[in-house]
Amino acid sequence: MHARRLLTGLVPLLLVATVSACGDDGPATSTSDSGKKLDKVTLTLNWYPYGEHAPFYYGKQQKIFEKHGIDLTIRAGQGSQKTVQATGAGQTDFGWADTPALLSGVDSGVKVKSLGVFLQTTPSSVQYFADQKVTAPADLKGKTIAGTAGDALSKTFPIFLEKNGLAASDVKIQNTDPAGKIAAVISGKTDALLGYASDQGPTMQDKAKKPVSYLRFSEHGLNFYSNGLIAGQKILSGRSELAGRMARAVSEAWTAAEKAPGPAVAAMHGASEQLPPHGVLSEQFTTTLTLLHTDATNGKAPGVNTEADWQQTIDVFAEAGLVKSPKAVTEYWDRGTALKG
Numbered sequence: 457m458h459a460r461r462l463l464t465g466l467v468p469l470l471l472v473a474t475v476s477a478c479g480d481d482g483p484a485t486s487t488s489d490s491g492k493k494l495d496k497v498t499l500t501l502n503w504y505p506y507g508e509h510a511p512f513y514y515g516k517q518q519k520i521f522e523k524h525g526i527d528l529t530i531r532a533g534q535g536s537q538k539t540v541q542a543t544g545a546g547q548t549d550f551g552w553a554d555t556p557a558l559l560s561g562v563d564s565g566v567k568v569k570s571l572g573v574f575l576q577t578t579p580s581s582v583q584y585f586a587d588q589k590v591t592a593p594a595d596l597k598g599k600t601i602a603g604t605a606g607d608a609l610s611k612t613f614p615i616f617l618e619k620n621g622l623a624a625s626d627v628k629i630q631n632t633d634p635a636g637k638i639a640a641v642i643s644g645k646t647d648a649l650l651g652y653a654s655d656q657g658p659t660m661q662d663k664a665k666k667p668v669s670y671l672r673f674s675e676h677g678l679n680f681y682s683n684g685l686i687a688g689q690k691i692l693s694g695r696s697e698l699a700g701r702m703a704r705a706v707s708e709a710w711t712a713a714e715k716a717p718g719p720a721v722a723a724m725h726g727a728s729e730q731l732p733p734h735g736v737l738s739e740q741f742t743t744t745l746t747l748l749h750t751d752a753t754n755g756k757a758p759g760v761n762t763e764a765d766w767q768q769t770i771d772v773f774a775e776a777g778l779v780k781s782p783k784a785v786t787e788y789w790d791r792g793t794a795l796k797g
Contacts, residue, residue: 486527494527495698500548501533502683505727507740508575508654509552513727514720515709524705526698532728535634536683537561544568546690550702555681555769556608559779562788569692569790571703572759573684573766574710575654577674577747580609580616580682583657584641584648586667593620593676602632602640602649609650611776612678619677638663652682654747658739659732680769682747685759692790699793703759707795710758714745759795 484496501509512530515521521528531548533539536557543551544566555573562568582601584590590599593616603610614624630646637649638660649656653670661668673679685706687699713720721737732740749755752762766785774782785791 488522488527492522492525494522494525496527496529497521497550497698497702498529498531498548499550499552500531500539500542501552502536502539502554503534504532504730505530505724506655506732507658507721507724507737507742508683508744509727510717510720510724510737510741511706511709511713512552513723514713514716515705517723518709518712520709520712521705524701524708526702526705528705530727532730540566540568540686543686543688546688549687549691550699551686552683553686554608554683556611556773556778558684558686559770559773559788562783563779563781567689568686569689570761570788571685571687571699571790571793572707572795573681573761574706574759575682575684575744575747576750576753576761576765578672578678578680578682579652579654579743579747580612580673580678580680581651581653581657582648582671583651583653583660583668585664586669588647588669590648590669590671593617593622593671596648596671597622597626599647600628600630600645602637602646603629604634604637604650605631607634608773608776608778611778612673612680612772613650615772615776616673616676616678654740654743658736658743661739662733662736678772679750680772681761681765687790687793692793696793699790703793703795707757707759710748713741714748714758717741717745753797756797757795760797761789761794762797763789 486494486496488494516528536554539551539553540557540561542548558570632640638656640646641649642664653672657668691699721741748758750765752765753760763785766789770782773779
């Protein structure tokens, strides 16, 4: 373990040295087994690897990225906000981040844009054990719910309540650290939590060995974009051709993983010491696959967006107060590089 940590610490230094040796013309390169020249590319996730990320590992395993001239390194993230900032600062070539964090980042001056949102139906949900007998939003009245102050879930929850005839005062939000929300529900300190159906729910069910149920925002009048591929200004202005290849490679990887979910999840083996159990990964990815499209993009390749869906998302977060100065869709979404329908 100690040796592994030392090696991990050396990787960024070695990477910097390699990139510097190549000058300022772009990323470092490598050569595939077949002799093909590849661009070395880093992708920083929104969090430590979990089921949603299976397509990236499957795409690497199946050499989909290599086919597009990319030697991909996948890095764990520490939240979408940090991934947005790191991508804007050029500390990673590409990021995988929640659209609300992108909107907020651009709003505060971070030079970053989306190349395509892949989770176009929000996984935002209220999650609770099935024995709570909650079947509709009205059943939340009087409940205590674990949430994290200031995040996208807590910002949009009042809109969800309003759309379903409830007031914010009808429920009690217990401010909880993101990592502590599951424990709060399992211990009975709260009745439910605000989380993503593709993330916390399967983990909570596995830990407690009790079935978990959901009230999904998208099924009760409120939908907005979630996670997608982002790039910073340096890549977009100086390496737009690489950005286009990356967007196409990610879309192809998601298409392949959707057709082979079992092998895709299996490709994550060894991705992280914090990796959830295989059963949890499988359920997370199965749920993720229900989030890929809106009515406007059904039948299109993963990652193909529409201006109307983008505008709806911007409007939701302007209403929620997360975006103070809403901008045109093209300030957030790089249509020139983005995937075409």
